[in-house]
Amino acid sequence: EDFIIIYRLSMLDLVEDGSNWDEIVTLAKGVEGAGASIINTGIGWHEARVPTIATSVPRGGFAFTTKKLMGEVSIPLCTTNRVNAPQVAEELLASGAADMVSMARPFLADPEILAKAEEGRVDEINSCIGCNQACLDHAFVHKRASCLVNPMACYEDELKLEPVAAERKMRVGVVGGGPAGMAFARAAAVRGHDVVLYDAAPTLGGQFNMAKRVPGKEEFYETVRYFSRQLQLHNVDVRLNTRVTGEELAADDDLDAVVVATGVVPRRVPALEGDPRVVSYTQVLRGEVEVGRRVAVIGAGGIGFDVSEFLVHGADAHAPTPPPSLPTGPVWGAEGAASAVATSAEECAGALPGGVDEERVAAFLREWGVDAKNEARGGLLPTGAEELPPEREVYLLQRKKGKLGKTLGKTTGWIHRSTLRKASVKMLDDCKYLGMEDAGLAIERKGKKQLLEVDTVVICAGQEPLRDILAPLQESTKRWFLIGGAEEAAELDAKRAVDMGTRLAAALEDSPSGQVYHQPLDPAAKWAQWGARLLRSG
DSSP states (O other), X not given: OOSOOEEEEEEEOOSTTOOOHHHHHHHHHHHHHTTOSEEEEEEOOTTOOSOSSSTTSOTTTTHHHHHHHBTTBSSOEEEOSSOOSHHHHHHHHHTTSOSEEOOSHHHHHOTTHHHXXXXXXXXXXXXXXXXXXXXXXXXXXXXXOOOSSOTTTTOTTTSOOOOOOGGGOOEEEEXXXXXXXXXXXXXXXXXXXXXXXXXXXXXXXXXXXXHTTSTTOTTXXXXXXXXXXXXXXXXXXXXXXXXXXXXXXXXXXXXXXXXXXXXXXXXXXXXXXXXXXXXXXXXHHTTOSOOOSEEEEEOOSHHHXXXXXXXXXXXXXXXXXXXXXXXXXXXXXXXHHHHHHHHHHHHHHTTSOSSOOHHHHHHHHHHTTBOTTOOSGGGBOTTOSOOOOOSSEEEEEOSSSSOTTTTSOTTTHHHHHHHHHHTTOEEEOSEEEEEEETTEXXXXXXXXXXEEOOSEEEEOSOEEEOOTTHHHHHTSSSEEEEOGGGTOOSSOOHHHHHHHHHHHHHTGGGOOTTOOOOOOOOHHHHHHHHHHHHHHHO
């Protein structure tokens, strides 16, 4: 009677020979009888081979199992997993799916989520995208948990956006409206700096605009919506459809500093250049080229896996209707910029369903072999996962020997590999690319030549920093900075880009040209790395 006891009960084990429904009900009644105040919903054992919290899981995708238990006990039931927006929580409660809703990662993304919802500022919420890259992936390697879209999470006492003193206020030009540029522009403007952001594209988002087209990554619409709205609220002068040169920026006496956030360009593969069948991943994800039915994807990093999934599912799989482009032509001045950014934010906000997409939930459960009625033991269909023919025959190739996808997220990499295996993607390591022949792509593998009969080759072999405006700035007296992919393009790392932009903004007026800020390595992580090296050395 003096305190609340919340008991998490596994209501859907997602493993063979797991609990059946009668056993779950019996356990729930036993837990109630033992004095628990609330029963929370547990979904899946750690050994389960079904995604339960990753971004590919539809919003509210497992609430059906909590709903089934409603009425079996008299104490409140709490549903959980992939509830990342107030409208999702409200819909679940209104539908009788649960008495309460549990959220965790959304509070890392935005600790003010409930206050904003209560005040009707839902468009200002920084939504959790379910990526796990800075929270769970960090925790499993003894690093401090944080958040990709909010690098201040768990660094609140160290990374602060303090108001800038009036005499130190700067006017800063930011070139590039991708993750790094948007994060810097927002953070600098929050502190009180005057920020003008240039982007040659008609919309904000940069690489996020390609990522959000990959099946299961539609939540990136929310991140673009959030930053677009933030730039509007903090009066950032956004100039879209505007290409600027280094010379122009260096000569602009109104700018005290320039932040180069121009991103990356795809790395070339000289042996394959010149053939019209060879295209880049940017051309594919932007819909600029027609891709054949048989495809070789070169490069098995995160982009290679994303592009392969995009190709086997088809461009329209699980995808919301993309918002239309902003009007063409440059946007000059704060008033015009605010109007354009507001339009962008509204379009992105309308691209995803506000609540639970029941059709998508049903398709997801079939895809992974989950019993939507939760009658089968363990919650797994005896018939297994639904087998749908892939849209294309895909080869995924890498030059290195070893397992493909080793650099993928610790908690999500297995999902990507499983998805591609189910789509019959052929994953080949130790490949040397010899060139294009009439019948397809010639490679050498394990000392033998092979011919892959493909119609299209998609290059995902990494990126190079795009720094074409940097030299004139370096030669001038103006302060300059590199952030995001323009600073380091080893991997397309949105976590690093957002963190880097935010940290630079927090220390802008005290930073010399070229200064780069990274998330500090925790002592625990340093000890873990030292221990791993010691074990490897024997």
